[in-house]
Amino acid sequence: MYDTIDARTAPYAALLLRVTLGIAFLAHAGLKIFVFTIPGTVGYFESIGYPGFFAYLVILAELGGGLALIAGAYTRLISLLLVPVMIGALLQHTANGWVFSAQGGGWEFPAMWTALLFVQAGLGNGAFALKLPVPSAFKTTAA
Template sequence: MKKSSEIGATILRIVLGITFFIHGLTKFQGGIGNTAGFFESLGLPGFSAYVVASIELIGGIALFLGIGTRIISILFALILVGAIVKVKFAAGFLGNGQSAGYEFDLALIAISIYLAIANKSLFALDNIIFRKKNHNSSD
């Protein structure tokens, strides 16, 4: 991977990590019980709000640090697909004046997919972990 591509992937990884961390934090700060109630109103089990918020919070930190980037990115993409299907699709791409559309979610899915298939990004702890693992296996 070229250095410029790694820099781009790093920027995307950090921004996506911060975005999801803040969304997860907001779910807990706003009262996770309220979020669970909203999930139930959508026909989803209430406990799934805890799962989603935890993935967003912990996954956001992990992505920021560059730990488990591929797995976390896939989980984020799945959460976003769920949000589009269950909440945002009915409002349309740009929204309907009462609720947001899915354009932002679609952009985050694209970033997530890119990070899931990208080789690596700079300053990611995965690079250190896998470099040591690969180095030791060649000894």
Template sequence: MQTTSSVAASASTRIAGHDIATLLLRLALGTMFIAHGLTKLLVWTLAGTGEFFASIGLPAWMAWPITGLELVGGALLILGVRVRWVALILAAELIGASMPHLANGWMFTAPDGGWEYPVFLAVTALALSLLDDGRLTLSRLVQQR
């Protein structure tokens, strides 16, 4: 017969669908952010990204912190470190990234890209920021030791 404390301990360590869903959201968003950060860094280069930013009215120097935010933020999401705060910050970045696309229409396949993709990602990051981190995180693993 299980004692009350062993039942509580078992329930507190059980992985639920919520934990798996949160993990999948973290992995998908984190991978997307790292891919976009690496594209800015390795394909377009920081100078080229800065030129693009300047062409849409942003300071060119913003290429550096935005690229860093995407790379570090993506890694933190994947690892499960400060997920709620990181996702909230990245949602704000994605709302900003949506602005140049608003006049281009809905579909991201439109000339110069529509706003469907960045807005979808912003909403997804915002949803992740409203969830708890789930049990499948580096933070939880460190806490358990």
């Protein structure tokens, strides 16, 4: 009884995860834009050895990805496309230790976020998602 997926509640669990991830990505994009500023974020990326233009790509990914997740637009694809952003963050925090409260932030939070993106990709849209057509490159044919 307790070891099966409940088809009645699973879509709402996927919705909750999807919206939570989307809001978190928007919050991080806002932090980079309004608190650190875009030039400050570019400078920070350069100071840690990443090309400065990566800052623009990350901000765009966090903004666009966050909005797409909240809307439920291509959730599986968007979740997977956001994984490299989180792997980049994970790599930057690895030397700081496990706990995110460590100086410079540890790697527990980016690791969890990366895992949650894979979970979301596996779950799909969930409830209250936009009904968008599947791009032809992603269509499969029945055998």
